[in-house]
Amino acid sequence: MTRRHHARSRSRRLLGPGRWHVQARVERFVEPSLLLLLRERPLHGYELLERLPELGVEGRVDIGNLYRLLRGLEQEGLVASEWSDELPGPAKRTYELTAEGRRVLDTWAEALRRAQGAIGTFLDRYEEGR
Amino acid sequence: MTRRHHARSRSRRLLGPGRWHVQARVERFVEPSLLLLLRERPLHGYELLERLPELGVEGRVDIGNLYRLLRGLEQEGLVASEWSDELPGPAKRTYELTAEGRRVLDTWAEALRRAQGAIGTFLDRYEEGR
DNA sequence: TTCTACATATGTCTTTTACCTATACTGACG
DNA sequence: CGTCAGTATAGGTAAAAGACATATGTAGAA
Numbered sequence: 001m002t003r004r005h006h007a008r009s010r011s012r013r014l015l016g017p018g019r020w021h022v023q024a025r026v027e028r029f030v031e032p033s034l035l036l037l038l039r040e041r042p043l044h045g046y047e048l049l050e051r052l053p054e055l056g057v058e059g060r061v062d063i064g065n066l067y068r069l070l071r072g073l074e075q076e077g078l079v080a081s082e083w084s085d086e087l088p089g090p091a092k093r094t095y096e097l098t099a100e101g102r103r104v105l106d107t108w109a110e111a112l113r114r115a116q117g118a119i120g121t122f123l124d125r126y127e128e129g130r
Numbered sequence: 131m132t133r134r135h136h137a138r139s140r141s142r143r144l145l146g147p148g149r150w151h152v153q154a155r156v157e158r159f160v161e162p163s164l165l166l167l168l169r170e171r172p173l174h175g176y177e178l179l180e181r182l183p184e185l186g187v188e189g190r191v192d193i194g195n196l197y198r199l200l201r202g203l204e205q206e207g208l209v210a211s212e213w214s215d216e217l218p219g220p221a222k223r224t225y226e227l228t229a230e231g232r233r234v235l236d237t238w239a240e241a242l243r244r245a246q247g248a249i250g251t252f253l254d255r256y257e258e259g260r
Numbered sequence: 261t262t263c264t265a266c267a268t269a270t271g272t273c274t275t276t277t278a279c280c281t282a283t284a285c286t287g288a289c290g
Numbered sequence: 291c292g293t294c295a296g297t298a299t300a301g302g303t304a305a306a307a308g309a310c311a312t313a314t315g316t317a318g319a320a
Contacts, residue, residue: 022234022237022238022241023157023241024156024158024159024242025156025245027153027155027156027157027276027308028275028277032152032154032252033252036255036259040259044299045299046297046298046299054251054255055248055252056249056251056252057248062278062279063299064300065278067299067301068300068301088286089286089296089297090286091284091285091298092297092299093299108152109256111153111154112154112249112252112253113253114154114188115154115156116246116249116250118185118186119156119242119245119249120186122159123243123246125166126166126235126239129166157276157277157306157307158306158307174268176266176268179267192309192310193269194268194270194271194309194310194311195308195309197267197268197269198269218316219265219316219317219318220266220267220268220315220317221315221316223267223268
């Protein structure tokens with residue numbers, strides 16, 4: 001075993017001389033994204049992963065966390081799932097949106113509109129003082 | 131001592147029957163907000179706290195974390211500070227933006243524009259399928 | 261004196277995200 | 291055949307970000 005085991009511990013934001021890691025991500029953005037994709041039609045986890053970039057999710061989504069998220073959403077009753085035996089290939093668990101999930105998606109949309117406004121407020125003030 | 135010690139443990143998102151806590155916050159949004167306010171003029175921590183709502187920072191910012199953030203920004207060279215003895219009242223530490231801080235603020239503005247675009251992409255698709 | 265507002269600071273726990281690993285099915289290639 | 295790559299799901303663990311609580315001190319008002 002090569003045992004490289006977490007040789008991370010790079011400082012949180014500094015990437016190089018004068019290079020800072022600033023990424024303006026919306027907290028838990030994948031969650032509403034999953035609900036939105038599932039509103040269109042039922043999908044399984046791996047398909048969801050592939051489609052997330054369409055919605056503006058920057059960078060890669062961690063696949064392990066994605067499945068955990070889906071199971072969390074199911075526990076909360078926002079999605080429902082079942083194993084799809086018909087389809088070829090490895091076993092797939094297909095998720096669909098529930099009525100409750102749809103309501104929560106609507107709430108997310110409102111929240112995202114507010115966030116967009118907040119960013120707008122920031123950027124207006126930023127441009128003023130250039 | 132009353133020893134009530136953390137009797138939290140409410141479930142993460144559920145607030146009541148059908149009421150979910152969804153808040154679309156931009157990760158680390160207070161950080162660029164502090165830089166922006168300091169670009170306009172030097173301020174101390176408590177003043178920054180009071181002015182943050184102007185920039186669209188939803189809800190209250192934790193004061194403890196705010197001071198920690200400021201010291202972090204100073205360690206990274208994005209702001210500089212000194213005690214202001216002249217002013218009346220309790221001792222205040224006044225912060226000002228450095229040249230490096232100004233560059234990082236510019237990077238943040240770009241990142242926030244991208245985030246705004248991502249939210250736009252999401253909302254467009256959301257509106258399509260209503 | 262006591263109360264409130266101003267001002268800075270630390271401790272600690274939870275939530276969210278990143279990174280890593282394990283398992284298994286399937287088809288392509290040599 | 292074996293093994294490699296791609297599809298598919300899942301768990302462990304640790305760091306980062308944020309929430310909550312508390313401590314300390316100044317200063318003015320009631």
